[in-house]
Amino acid sequence: MIVEFGDSIDPAINRRVRELFLAIERAAVAGVRDLVPTYRSLLVSYDPLRTTFDSLRSHLSELDAHLADTPLPPPRVVEIPTAYGGTFGPDLGFVAGHNHLTEDEAIAIHAGTDYLVYMMGFSPGFTYLGGMSERIAAPRLKTPRTAIPAGSVGIAQQQTGIYPVESPGGWQLIGRTPVSLFDPSRHPPVVVEAGDYIRFVPVTLDRYSAIQDEIQRGTWTLPVRGVTT
Amino acid sequence: MKTIEVLDGGMLTTVQDLGRFGYQRYGVPTSGALDLFSMRAANRLVGNPDDAAGLELTLIGPRLEFVVPATIALTGADLGARLGDRPLPRWESVVVEPGAVLSFSGPQDGVRAYLAVAGGVDVPEVLGSRATYIRSRLGGIAGRKLEAGDAVHVSGDRPVLLGGALQLPVPHRPIYGHAHLLRVVLGPQDDRFTPNGVHTFLSSTYSVSPQSDRMGYRLAGAAIEHLRGPDIVSDGTPLGAVQVAGDGVPIVLLADRGTAGGYTKIATVIGPDIPRLAQAAPGDEVTFDSVGLDDAYAAVRVQEAALATIGPIRHGPDVARLRKVAAVVATVASLQRR
Numbered sequence: 001m002i003v004e005f006g007d008s009i010d011p012a013i014n015r016r017v018r019e020l021f022l023a024i025e026r027a028a029v030a031g032v033r034d035l036v037p038t039y040r041s042l043l044v045s046y047d048p049l050r051t052t053f054d055s056l057r058s059h060l061s062e063l064d065a066h067l068a069d070t071p072l073p074p075p076r077v078v079e080i081p082t083a084y085g086g087t088f089g090p091d092l093g094f095v096a097g098h099n100h101l102t103e104d105e106a107i108a109i110h111a112g113t114d115y116l117v118y119m120m121g122f123s124p125g126f127t128y129l130g131g132m133s134e135r136i137a138a139p140r141l142k143t144p145r146t147a148i149p150a151g152s153v154g155i156a157q158q159q160t161g162i163y164p165v166e167s168p169g170g171w172q173l174i175g176r177t178p179v180s181l182f183d184p185s186r187h188p189p190v191v192v193e194a195g196d197y198i199r200f201v202p203v204t205l206d207r208y209s210a211i212q213d214e215i216q217r218g219t220w221t222l223p224v225r226g227v228t229t
Numbered sequence: 230m231k232t233i234e235v236l237d238g239g240m241l242t243t244v245q246d247l248g249r250f251g252y253q254r255y256g257v258p259t260s261g262a263l264d265l266f267s268m269r270a271a272n273r274l275v276g277n278p279d280d281a282a283g284l285e286l287t288l289i290g291p292r293l294e295f296v297v298p299a300t301i302a303l304t305g306a307d308l309g310a311r312l313g314d315r316p317l318p319r320w321e322s323v324v325v326e327p328g329a330v331l332s333f334s335g336p337q338d339g340v341r342a343y344l345a346v347a348g349g350v351d352v353p354e355v356l357g358s359r360a361t362y363i364r365s366r367l368g369g370i371a372g373r374k375l376e377a378g379d380a381v382h383v384s385g386d387r388p389v390l391l392g393g394a395l396q397l398p399v400p401h402r403p404i405y406g407h408a409h410l411l412r413v414v415l416g417p418q419d420d421r422f423t424p425n426g427v428h429t430f431l432s433s434t435y436s437v438s439p440q441s442d443r444m445g446y447r448l449a450g451a452a453i454e455h456l457r458g459p460d461i462v463s464d465g466t467p468l469g470a471v472q473v474a475g476d477g478v479p480i481v482l483l484a485d486r487g488t489a490g491g492y493t494k495i496a497t498v499i500g501p502d503i504p505r506l507a508q509a510a511p512g513d514e515v516t517f518d519s520v521g522l523d524d525a526y527a528a529v530r531v532q533e534a535a536l537a538t539i540g541p542i543r544h545g546p547d548v549a550r551l552r553k554v555a556a557v558v559a560t561v562a563s564l565q566r567r
């Protein structure tokens with residue numbers, strides 16, 4: 001069953017998706033096997049031996065009518081330390097030049113906003129972020145790279161995102177974070193979830209290495225704060 | 230306990246179970262057996278719970294040596310299984326002695342076979358499942374397919390079935406062939422196609438493309454006409470979703486599919502018919518028939534009823550085998566008379 005709240009990318013629509021998602025989680029609705037919240041819809045997988053479309057629909061409508069009773073937790077902003085440019089961000093120069101900016105200006109714009117995590121998918125730990133400025137938009141690479149290291153921060157058109165695991169891809173790479181966005185041995189396996197915000201925080205290469213060491217020793221805690229903007 | 234030594238991994242042999250649920254929200258595909266009917270049947274035949282892990286064998290089977298006694302069951306495709314120098318019957322439990330080698334001579338019917346071992350394949354659970362997802366190296370044996378030299382461990386200590394051998398009665402054993410009729414429930418985006426496009430989808434015969442894998446089956450055939458383009462704002466992709474991208478040809482999304490996608494989905498193949506598609510080989514014919522939800526639920530119950538017929542082997546109904554035995558007895562008798 002897919003519950004649709006609209007067909008556009010809109011924080012208000014996304015918020016309703018998340019509200020129903022959390023309400024179903026909390027109510028532990030019988031027969032529901034899995035939930036996939038997206039930009040504007042909620043996929044509800046159910047076991048037809050335990051419930052039916054009709055009874056599930058009436059149950060979810062009931063929950064939807066009482067969403068105000070279960071307010072969303074306050075949004076979190078997860079700070080992602082990012083080393084911009086150099087070998088970690090080989091396309092920073094292109095992105096800046098494409099937009100008639102200096103590299104520092106491009107970094108300031110990219111790191112100057114909280115990005116809403118609209119959804120996660122299609123692959124493990126990948127975040128669909130909203131809110132990037134058009135002033136640093138850039139086309140995808142004509143020829144995708146065959147292996148992009150985990151943690152790479154990229155731009156494709158008006159989207160920005162982080163490669164959670166090494167994979168091929170065609171985004172313009174502007175930096176890299178030492179933070180592992182997907183680790184199946186962790187519970188949960190991700191550090192940000194749909195509904196959170198991401199803030200990229202520029203760090204030097206030295207700081208990047210220091211954080212990487214701390215992560216390996218298990219002494220690093222990801223900075224998380226409330227929304228201030 | 231180390232139970233199987235892999236002599237040859239075959240084309241694509243992976244550890245699978247019923248799949249990894251609860252993590253699609255983070256982008257983790259469910260994975261799990263493509264043919265869940267055969268996987269569950271194999272487990273039940275050896276006395277395992279449905280969600281025990283087993284092996285999914287693809288087209289060219291592996292060569293496996295048993296190092297301890299085990300009770301096994303092979304279901305799904307007929308890949309020409311042999312235990313030692315004798316054919317291994319499918320859809321029934323068999324006790325295997327140490328030193329026995331399971332091998333495969335080549336596919337006869339279907340493409341995916343399932344091997345269950347009493348106790349269940351023992352690999353660490355990753356995010357609540359033992360299923361292998363190769364693309365992200367999750368689950369199974371080091372997140373990859375089996376290779377020569379691997380050891381397959383089995384949990385527990387119950388090599389022999391106490392109540393005697395079990396079977397799925399012959400009438401319930403699927404014969405796959407090369408033409409597959411799949412029942413679909415239209416939606417969620419069938420309204421993004423012209424009436425003509427929906428008609429094309431439901432009346433055309435498609436052929437399975439070689440670019441079909443655990444992620445999805447790509448079909449070749451008549452292009453399905455969109456109303457206003459193939460792009461949607463990404464939403465969730467259920468198992469069996471029939472996605473139609475810009476080229477107009479359908480792709481049926483399976484266990485390793487991405488959790489979300491930005492292309493229109495004209496319909497969803499009903500759960501009980503996914504195993505049939507999972508057994509389709511490149512070049513096979515696929516047609517679609519639109520049904521309502523009540524028909525889909527009824528099909529689920531029919532499938533559950535078929536699984537529930539698994540029981541002790543009785544010699545009465547298995548006429549074919551009795552005839553074979555009788556023929557052998559007659560031959561031996563005639564030889565002795567000479």
